[in-house]
Amino acid sequence: xxxxxxxFFPVQNxxxxxxxxxxxQSGIGLPENAGFTKYRIAFSVVIVQGSTNSLAxxxxxxxxxxxxxxxxxxxxxxxxxLELLSETFADAKRSQARAVVVMxxxxxxxxxxxxxxxxxxxxxxxxxxxxxxxxxxxxxFTGPVYLVNGDSHQFNEDAPLAAESPWLDVYFIDPxxxxxxxxxxxxxTELGSGRRRP
Numbered sequence: 693x694x695x696x697x698x699x700f701f702p703v704q705n706x707x708x709x710x711x712x713x714x715x716x717q718s719g720i721g722l723p724e725n726a727g728f729t730k731y732r733i734a735f736s737v738v739i740v741q742g743s744t745n746s747l748a749x750x751x752x753x754x755x756x757x758x759x760x761x762x763x764x765x766x767x768x769x770x771x772x773x774l775e776l777l778s779e780t781f782a783d784a785k786r787s788q789a790r791a792v793v794v795m796x797x798x799x800x801x802x803x804x805x806x807x808x809x810x811x812x813x814x815x816x817x818x819x820x821x822x823x824x825x826x827x828x829x830x831x832x833f834t835g836p837v838y839l840v841n842g843d844s845h846q847f848n849e850d851a852p853l854a855a856e857s858p859w860l861d862v863y864f865i866d867p868x869x870x871x872x873x874x875x876x877x878x879x880x881t882e883l884g885s886g887r888r889r890p
Contacts, residue, residue, distance in 0.1 A: 700724075725737065727780045731790075734780050736780035739796070777825055794840070827853055827871070830853075836872060837870055851869070852873045853867060
């Protein structure tokens with residue numbers, strides 16, 4: 693991770709491509725966590741990981757439980773994610789932002805399925821705290837909230853915490869009608885051709 697951070701976040705609180713100013717959590721070793729405002733829209737980029745919050749055991753190592761180092765990293769990152777989320781919504785309210793865009797990595801509903809084809813819900817410990825915090829912050833914000841995530845590797849646009857969502861029971865939260873999810877879809881280019889495929 694140190695090498696990747698040196699490559700992609702060489703300058704504190706600056707993006708690589710356009711060198712845009714952001715407010716990151718570099719001070720605690722998480723430069724990839726950042727917030728910024730553009731066109732009166734508040735953005736929050738947070739590393740909410742899948743694979744049970746990155747605590748899933750790696751195969752072939754003979755481990756039966758996560759190492760202390762992994763547990764410490766997960767705790768630090770989870771606390772930082774919640775803090776940044778809270779700061780983003782507080783800034784959005786203070787500046788009267790038109791909307792909030794939250795961009796984690798993990799998909800809060802595991803399958804990323806369309807709301808008309810919900811999978812059988814199952815507990816997802818990786819995002820329980822995160823999902824509850826996102827629901828509470830979104831419900832207390834008067835504008836729209838857009839959740840942009842990857843992980844599910846398919847494009848679906850839905851309202852993950854709408855009144856009919858079974859995930860409300862999984863996370864023990866009330867409906868959040870202003871939260872809209874747009875998972876990012878990976879696009880691949882076939883080697884040796886200019887043709888793109890989904």
